[in-house]
Amino acid sequence: MSDLLGRLRRRGWRMTAQRRVVAEVLDGDHVHLTxxxxxARATARLPEVSRATVYNTLGELVALGEVTEVSTDGRARRYDPNAHRxxxxxxxxxxxxxxxVHPVGDPLADLPASERFGFTVSGAEVVYRGLCPHCAPA
Incomplete structure (x- = not known):
């Protein structure tokens, strides 16, 4: 599980019922929800949570660095609670x-100095693409 709820508690984040349900929906491994x-998941748990509250809470969690936005191939942005791993x-x-995924090796080490163009590289985002077992032809 991601430790999103614990991280938010340690920060002293004001945990209203609506914010809590958003954080609970996001908490977990391999969670990448739009x-x-x-x-939809938050209102199933707490019907009175509003669209504005969900969107505002997601924006705040991203601004705090507790959740990251993941965008692939023009699809809707998704929210990843594993921001610290x-x-x-x-x-x-x-x-x-x-x-x-957690492959071995360091993608920064794989970028030769001649390809850095003078940049001081601080991070790398690697996206592997393929077909999941449900989409792969039988």
Whole structure:
């Protein structure tokens, strides 16, 4: 599980019922939900949560650095609660499913100095693409 709820508690984040349900919906491994998916799951748990509250809460969590936005191939932005655990993403080219992956090696070390063009490189985002078992031809 991601430790999103624990991180928010340690920060002293004001935990209203509506904000809490948004954080609970996001908490977990391999969670990459769109804002509409967060809204649907949150309202299933707490019907009075509003679209504005969900969107505002997601924006605040991103601004705090507790959740990252993941965008692939022009699809809807997704929200990843594993903001403090280095990882890459494996994306299904068919259905858009996203999984967190932790390959060995350092992608920064794989970029030769001649390809850095004087940049001081501080990070790398690697996206692996393929077909998940449900989309792959039988």
């Amino acid at each position: 804002a509409d998916e967060v809204l 280095p990882h890459h993403h494996l994306v299904c080219s068919g259905c858009g499913t996203i999984r967190d």
